[in-house]
Amino acid sequence: MQRESPYPMVSVDEAQRLITAHITPLDVEVIDVLRESADGRVLAEDVYGIEPLPDVPKAGVDGYALRSADGDAPRRVVAEVTAGATPGLRVEAGSAVRIMTGAPVPEGADAVIAVERTEERDGVLIVQHAPRAGENIHTIGQDIAAGQLVLARGTALGAAEIGLLATVGRARAIVYRRPVVAVLATGDEVYEPDGEVFPGGVRDSNRYALMAAVREAGCLALSLGIARDDVNVQRAAILEALDRADVLLTSGGVSMGTRDLIKPLLAELGTVHFGRIAFKPGKPTTFATIERSNSERLLPLLTFGLPGYPVSSLVSFEVFVRPALRRLQGDARPDRPQVRVTLRDPISPSPDRPEYQRAIVSWEDGRLMARSTGRQGSSRLLSMLGANALLIVPAGTEAHPAGAELDALMTGPLAPQGMSVL
Numbered sequence: 001m002q003r004e005s006p007y008p009m010v011s012v013d014e015a016q017r018l019i020t021a022h023i024t025p026l027d028v029e030v031i032d033v034l035r036e037s038a039d040g041r042v043l044a045e046d047v048y049g050i051e052p053l054p055d056v057p058k059a060g061v062d063g064y065a066l067r068s069a070d071g072d073a074p075r076r077v078v079a080e081v082t083a084g085a086t087p088g089l090r091v092e093a094g095s096a097v098r099i100m101t102g103a104p105v106p107e108g109a110d111a112v113i114a115v116e117r118t119e120e121r122d123g124v125l126i127v128q129h130a131p132r133a134g135e136n137i138h139t140i141g142q143d144i145a146a147g148q149l150v151l152a153r154g155t156a157l158g159a160a161e162i163g164l165l166a167t168v169g170r171a172r173a174i175v176y177r178r179p180v181v182a183v184l185a186t187g188d189e190v191y192e193p194d195g196e197v198f199p200g201g202v203r204d205s206n207r208y209a210l211m212a213a214v215r216e217a218g219c220l221a222l223s224l225g226i227a228r229d230d231v232n233v234q235r236a237a238i239l240e241a242l243d244r245a246d247v248l249l250t251s252g253g254v255s256m257g258t259r260d261l262i263k264p265l266l267a268e269l270g271t272v273h274f275g276r277i278a279f280k281p282g283k284p285t286t287f288a289t290i291e292r293s294n295s296e297r298l299l300p301l302l303t304f305g306l307p308g309y310p311v312s313s314l315v316s317f318e319v320f321v322r323p324a325l326r327r328l329q330g331d332a333r334p335d336r337p338q339v340r341v342t343l344r345d346p347i348s349p350s351p352d353r354p355e356y357q358r359a360i361v362s363w364e365d366g367r368l369m370a371r372s373t374g375r376q377g378s379s380r381l382l383s384m385l386g387a388n389a390l391l392i393v394p395a396g397t398e399a400h401p402a403g404a405e406l407d408a409l410m411t412g413p414l415a416p417q418g419m420s421v422l
């Protein structure tokens with residue numbers, strides 16, 4: 001057993017910088033945004049509206065199109081125009097046209113009075129007030145100007161974005177390819193969660209948790225199963241990833257034990273960019289790139305050796321892998337938001353490394369309040385439960401009292417007030 005890791009300790013920032021330096025967005029593809037599932041895909045092009053919206057002046061409410069110059073005098077109702085009708089009608093002085101929301105405003109009319117503000121009797125319209133010029137008329141290009149940029153490259157598609165693509169008539173759009181992320185568990189003690197229990201065995205939670213995190217990050221997860229702590233078995237698994245994936249995540253086998261084989265294997269097959277981070281939980285997290293010779297994929301295989309402890313592997317994923325996966329998809333905003341939070345509970349730092357502690361952040365009394373998810377052990381997966389934030393606790397020896405402020409990465413939406421776990 002080695003007593004000291006040969007890998008220099010890098011800072012969190014340095015590790016993130018080294019990873020980012022090895023990432024370029026993947027290739028692109030054209031998808032049918034209306035019929036295929038486009039949710040979460042990242043646009044690889046700028047999208048413009050060609051025609052103005054609306055293309056003709058339209059009624060914003062159900063009512064009557066009329067001329068403001070006629071003031072509050074009664075008008076003759078001469079016609080009716082509904083949404084979808086061809087423009088062409090004209091409103092002369094002293095007359096009005098019954099009009100429905102979304103219908104083209106007839107020429108001559110410069111206002112639409114809402115039906116609630118009128119009475120109509122025997123073809124004569126009485127108005128409750130003199131309409132203002134422009135009242136209730138949606139002008140040409142009011143919502144989208146002709147040629148306006150509506151969506152920028154790097155935007156992730158959600159409901160509003162898909163609605164906008166449909167609005168400007170873009171049934172097809174260029175998006176970045178989804179990265180294929182292979183996930184490999186390692187360990188002689190690790191077995192399938194639905195397999196037969198054996199003394200000292202550990203159910204493989206990491207592979208399933210990581211695959212879910214990979215999908216949540218917009219990627220396609222590919223399971224490579226569980227590799228025994230055997231250098232040939234693990235090498236074969238890495239070579240399989242080289243063939244089939246853009247990114248490989250391994251779990252376990254990156255520490256100092258005699259059966260921790262991942263680091264030397266990555267050094268044998270590729271280049272290890274760092275093998276130790278001043279970071280808790282997840283100090284042995286490793287990042288390597290492996291060049292490919294005969295593969296359709298041009299970029300090297302980005303490989304993250306994540307620690308075996310369940311919390312370490314998920315927190316390392318969040319801090320180092322997720323932003324990388326978002327960058328690979330061309331996301332212009334790959335990072336989680338960082339906010340300032342007030343501690344509800346006292347927090348003890350780790351003496352030698354910044355620690356990313358799991359917390360539940362909610363809006364209380366006009367500020368973001370963070371409560372701890374309890375004991376922060378690396379094996380205690382329950383400390384991830386309900387967490388929507390990682391508190392960034394700088395290395396130190398003094399506890400941070402309740403009421404103190406710390407930075408936090410928001411990993412999920414704000415929690416309801418007073419929420420606690422279990």
Ligand code: AMP
Pocket residue numbers: 185186187189190202203204205206207251252253254255257260307308309310
């Ligand atoms: P290792 O980094 O391989 O030394 O593993 C560290 C700890 O994490 C050990 O207690 C392992 O049993 C545990 N562990 C490793 N892989 C997994 C996994 N896939 N799921 C859950 N726990 C694991």
Ligand code: MG
Pocket residue numbers: 186187188252253259260308
């Ligand atoms: Mg192991």
